[in-house]
C-alpha cells in the first residue's frame with residue numbers, strides 16, 4: 001500500500017473525502033470532558049482538512065454564555081447560533097466535518113435537530129456532537145437521547161466525583177437553590193457526582209419517584 005505521504009495530492013484528497021459519513025456523540029455529566037473530546041476530534045479533522053481541502057465547522061449555542069476557556073477552545077471556524085434551523089445558513093460545500101457542542105441548550109428544538117443531523121449525514125458529512133445526557137433530576141435531554149439513537153458511535157464519559165473522588169461520576173448535582181431546568185452552570189451551580197453520592201432533588205423524593213424506600217440497598 002502506498003504510504004499517505006507519497007500519494008498523489010488528488011488521490012489523497014479523494015481518499016480523505018470519501019470516508020463514510022458518520023454521526024458520533026460525546027455525552028456524560030458536567031466536567032466529564034465532553035467538549036475536550038469533541039474538540040480533540042475536530043482538531044484532528046482540521047489537520048486532515050488542510051491536506052485534503054475540506055473545512056471543519058463548530059456550532060455552539062448562543063444561550064451558553066459561559067466565558068471561553070483559553071487553550072481549551074476549538075481553533076477552527078466556530079459559529080454561535082440561537083436556533084438549529086440557522087445551521088444551513090452557515091454550511092458550505094467544503095464543510096465536510098461539522099461539530100455541535102452543548103446541544104442540550106437546543107432541547108426545545110430536538111425534532112428539528114434530529115432532521116438537521118440526518119440531513120448532514122445523508123449529505124456525506126461527518127457530524128460530531130457533545131451534550132449532557134441527564135439534567136440535575138436525572139431526566140434525559142431528549143435532543144441527546146434521540147441523537148444517540150441515530151449515532152454510529154457513542155462515547156459516554158465519566159467525571160471525578162466531587163464528593164468522594166471516584167472517577168465514575170455520571171450525574172450532575174445541582175448545588176444551588178435554582179430550580180429551572182436550564183441554568184448555565186459553573187462550579188458554583190453543579191458538582192459531578194457518582195451514583196452513590198448523587199442526591200436526588202427533594203421534590204423527586206417527595207413525589208415517590210425514587211425507589212429507595214421500596215427496594216433494599218445492595219450490600
Ligand SMILES: [Zn+2]
Nearest residue numbers: 161164194197
Ligand atoms: Zn461519589
